[in-house]
Amino acid sequence: MSLPDKAFPVSWDQFHRDARALAWRLSGNGTQWKAIVCITRGGLVPAAIIARELGIRMIETVCVASYHDYANQGEMQVLKRINDDLLENDGEDTLIVDDLTDTGKTAAIVRAMLPKAHFATVYAKPKGRPLVDSFVTEVSQDTWIYFPWDLGFSYVEPIAKDHKG
Numbered sequence: 001m002s003l004p005d006k007a008f009p010v011s012w013d014q015f016h017r018d019a020r021a022l023a024w025r026l027s028g029n030g031t032q033w034k035a036i037v038c039i040t041r042g043g044l045v046p047a048a049i050i051a052r053e054l055g056i057r058m059i060e061t062v063c064v065a066s067y068h069d070y071a072n073q074g075e076m077q078v079l080k081r082i083n084d085d086l087l088e089n090d091g092e093d094t095l096i097v098d099d100l101t102d103t104g105k106t107a108a109i110v111r112a113m114l115p116k117a118h119f120a121t122v123y124a125k126p127k128g129r130p131l132v133d134s135f136v137t138e139v140s141q142d143t144w145i146y147f148p149w150d151l152g153f154s155y156v157e158p159i160a161k162d163h164k165g
């Protein structure tokens with residue numbers, strides 16, 4: 001897979017707002033969440049914001065990596081599994097949090113570990129969307145989301161210059 005055509009850059013402000021919007025959505029669900037399982041590394045940031053908003057103190061990680069080379073997805077590696085205590089009740093009243101779902105492969109693997117958990121991401125692309133229970137913003141499959149922790153300030157060419165081609 002090469003880099004998708006469209007770019008969706010997200011600032012820290014926008015990410016904070018969108019993660020808060022997800023927390024509002026989850027609070028309306030009526031469940032008293034007993035724990036968050038966040039999918040590292042991308043899930044760490046929204047998990048911190050959601051935990052703060054919803055008063056959740058029990059945070060567990062599941063460490064999964066698949067995009068080893070920028071936008072190219074490779075073999076899925078589970079580097080750290082979920083603690084047995086949380087696996088006992090199949091994830092009832094547990095929130096799984098990630099920054100986004102793209103192909104849905106990461107979501108499918110973690111969902112299988114906790115089938116009764118509620119899966120929440122800030123962003124979703126169409127292929128991954130059926131695998132998540134809650135999300136805030138959908139972007140098209142040919143869009144790459146640039147998260148603030150992956151960005152720095154740099155010069156941008158004027159729009160008109162690009163269009164003259």
Ligand SMILES: O=P(O)(O)OC[C@H]1O[C@H](OP(=O)(O)OP(=O)(O)O)[C@H](O)[C@@H]1O
Nearest residue numbers: 040041042065066067102103104105106
């Ligand atoms: O729906 P998918 O196609 O499986 O892709 C989504 C996953 O890819 C990214 O994680 P990545 O594996 O790149 O690791 P990272 O969170 O450490 O950046 C992202 O944070 C999601 O976890």
Ligand code: HPA
Nearest residue numbers: 067102143144145146147
């Ligand atoms: O669009 C994306 N942006 C950042 N990381 C990702 N991992 C899978 N898809 C994406």
Ligand SMILES: [Mg+2]
Nearest residue numbers: 040041042043
């Ligand atoms: Mg990730």
